Amino acid sequence: MNILGIETSCDETAAAVVADGRRVRSNVIASQIALHRAHGGVVPELAARGHVTAIIPVVEAALREAGIERAGVDVVAVTEGPGLAGALLVGVNVAKALAYALGRPLVAVNHLEAHVYANWLMLPPADGSSPVAEPPPAFPLICLLVSGGHTELILMTDHGRYHHLGRTLDDAAGEAFDKGARLLGLGYPGGPVIQRVAEAGNPSQFDLPRAWLAESYDFSFSGLKTALLRLAEPYRLPQPSEPAPTSGPFPEHRAAAFAPDAPLADLAASYQAAVVEVLAVKTARAVVEFGAKTVLLAGGVAANAALRARLRDEVARRCEPELGPVPVRYPPPALCTDNAAMVAGAAFYALRRGAQAGWETDIHPRLRLTGT
Amino acid sequence: MSTSEQPREARSWLLAIDSSTEQAGIALADGLRCAEQTWDAGRAQTTALLAEIDHLLEVVGIGLSEIQGVAVATGPGTFNGLRVGMSIAKGLVLGLGVPVFGVPTLAATALPFAATGLPVVAVVSAGRGRMVWAAYGVQAGNWSQTEAPRNGLVSELAADLAGRPSGVIVTGELNPAQEDAVAAVPGVLLPTRILRLRRPAAVAELAWTRFRAGDADDPVVLEPTYLHGERSSPSSAPGRE
Ligand SMILES: [Zn+2]
Numbered sequence: 001m002n003i004l005g006i007e008t009s010c011d012e013t014a015a016a017v018v019a020d021g022r023r024v025r026s027n028v029i030a031s032q033i034a035l036h037r038a039h040g041g042v043v044p045e046l047a048a049r050g051h052v053t054a055i056i057p058v059v060e061a062a063l064r065e066a067g068i069e070r071a072g073v074d075v076v077a078v079t080e081g082p083g084l085a086g087a088l089l090v091g092v093n094v095a096k097a098l099a100y101a102l103g104r105p106l107v108a109v110n111h112l113e114a115h116v117y118a119n120w121l122m123l124p125p126a127d128g129s130s131p132v133a134e135p136p137p138a139f140p141l142i143c144l145l146v147s148g149g150h151t152e153l154i155l156m157t158d159h160g161r162y163h164h165l166g167r168t169l170d171d172a173a174g175e176a177f178d179k180g181a182r183l184l185g186l187g188y189p190g191g192p193v194i195q196r197v198a199e200a201g202n203p204s205q206f207d208l209p210r211a212w213l214a215e216s217y218d219f220s221f222s223g224l225k226t227a228l229l230r231l232a233e234p235y236r237l238p239q240p241s242e243p244a245p246t247s248g249p250f251p252e253h254r255a256a257a258f259a260p261d262a263p264l265a266d267l268a269a270s271y272q273a274a275v276v277e278v279l280a281v282k283t284a285r286a287v288v289e290f291g292a293k294t295v296l297l298a299g300g301v302a303a304n305a306a307l308r309a310r311l312r313d314e315v316a317r318r319c320e321p322e323l324g325p326v327p328v329r330y331p332p333p334a335l336c337t338d339n340a341a342m343v344a345g346a347a348f349y350a351l352r353r354g355a356q357a358g359w360e361t362d363i364h365p366r367l368r369l370t371g372t
Numbered sequence: 373m374s375t376s377e378q379p380r381e382a383r384s385w386l387l388a389i390d391s392s393t394e395q396a397g398i399a400l401a402d403g404l405r406c407a408e409q410t411w412d413a414g415r416a417q418t419t420a421l422l423a424e425i426d427h428l429l430e431v432v433g434i435g436l437s438e439i440q441g442v443a444v445a446t447g448p449g450t451f452n453g454l455r456v457g458m459s460i461a462k463g464l465v466l467g468l469g470v471p472v473f474g475v476p477t478l479a480a481t482a483l484p485f486a487a488t489g490l491p492v493v494a495v496v497s498a499g500r501g502r503m504v505w506a507a508y509g510v511q512a513g514n515w516s517q518t519e520a521p522r523n524g525l526v527s528e529l530a531a532d533l534a535g536r537p538s539g540v541i542v543t544g545e546l547n548p549a550q551e552d553a554v555a556a557v558p559g560v561l562l563p564t565r566i567l568r569l570r571r572p573a574a575v576a577e578l579a580w581t582r583f584r585a586g587d588a589d590d591p592v593v594l595e596p597t598y599l600h601g602e603r604s605s606p607s608s609a610p611g612r613e
Contacts, residue, residue, distance in 0.1 A: 056462055056592045086452050089418050093459030096422050101467025359423040
């Protein structure tokens, strides 16, 4: 069964074809990063405008790369939320009309669930051979979903059965990286740039606070950001007095400037270590408490190498004495950030549960992952 | 089928979509017949529009395969409203493999009054109390837009109208307060509220010649007119001295 997935919840316009919930036949992403970089973050109105002109070429490329015609699409799946309203409604309305025109079922997918299901996907090997079928993740599992918009700790006991354990009370992990990078004048998006700069730094050089929020699986990163600002302040150069340039109606962001002797690498490494430690320790604790058989990482921040390493360490140290080996799995980088293959993948399992959407399907900008 | 019934000739139907504002509209036209529906969709255009298109097809008794083109109002209007119609249009042309025709919302607003020969100022709500308007009239024997669109508050529209010769028709959506402000301008001809509503049939009508000629828009680059997002204070608006 070929499912065409469409994803427009934030700043990536994406379409993909996935066979039977796991085999990625194409995965096309038109990134708007260049468009938003000048503003230091995603401008919702610009994102929505970008989707309108990117959507047709992206869908056509996904069909072409999968080697199928329109008629070869068996199901159309689309992200219904959470996300930016103006961005979501482009994907949802295009997908609805496309499914209607093709006479195919429509499946509306929760973006958070889609991220989790990225761990079921198999990319075709570069040499064109068919992918080796990895066994699917075993239940029950703990999934740490970390991205620019979300930080969620989820217990999943079966397909479609989620128990929400914790979430961020303020900034998402990816947002914490974006804001940290912005404070250090490193650019956007923050996760990759902090990771790169941190490679040359000492993660224990600066003592940054960890918000443990005892007895809870919730997270908080806003205090950390304030502490970083205080540490970085003495090295900051004054801002020029002329106003920031503008591109069209939206103001541009001006990067902070630092003295040449500023310990940016140590600051970045210490900051990254503080974010990563809380994420890894809480996830490992949940694995022990619920006797999980698998640990999944998902979302854009799952591509962070320091997080992956720390999570493996914590799981090995805290879980294996009691539970034996617990595999820590994460999708390949192309499937960690927002993509449509994960939407098509999640739709396959949702459709098996009868989750077909009607033509009145709406967007759900504040959708959460709940239900069993 | 009974022998007394004429077998319906398979025709090319054009589907027109207008979700420029909360007043949504859809129409099906084949050059002879037209079915249209216009309703206050509020913010619920995403939930309503495709379901209503499905319903209208059923009412007219035609299948999707008889839709040979899609016309869509391109704005100005509310940004998200415009994007809903544009996205539905793009999904349909992608799935059906038929051409798309973008129609300016203000042109469709003005069209029903073209035969009067009088100058027409067409108005569309742009949300948050702002409005966009443009003048239409006969120019070199043709009905066309005679001035570039302006955007502003109703007080600015009223000041604009006050500077025009008597006998200008103002049409389009106005809320009661805006209606009072416009009606107070001497020389303005204000049709009744229901007759001022944009008609999706006008969107179909304006696309019809291009539809017959195969003069379609590129569905990839077609996008709404984001007029009031740009700088367009009265002093910088072109076309007015
Ligand atoms: Zn995401």
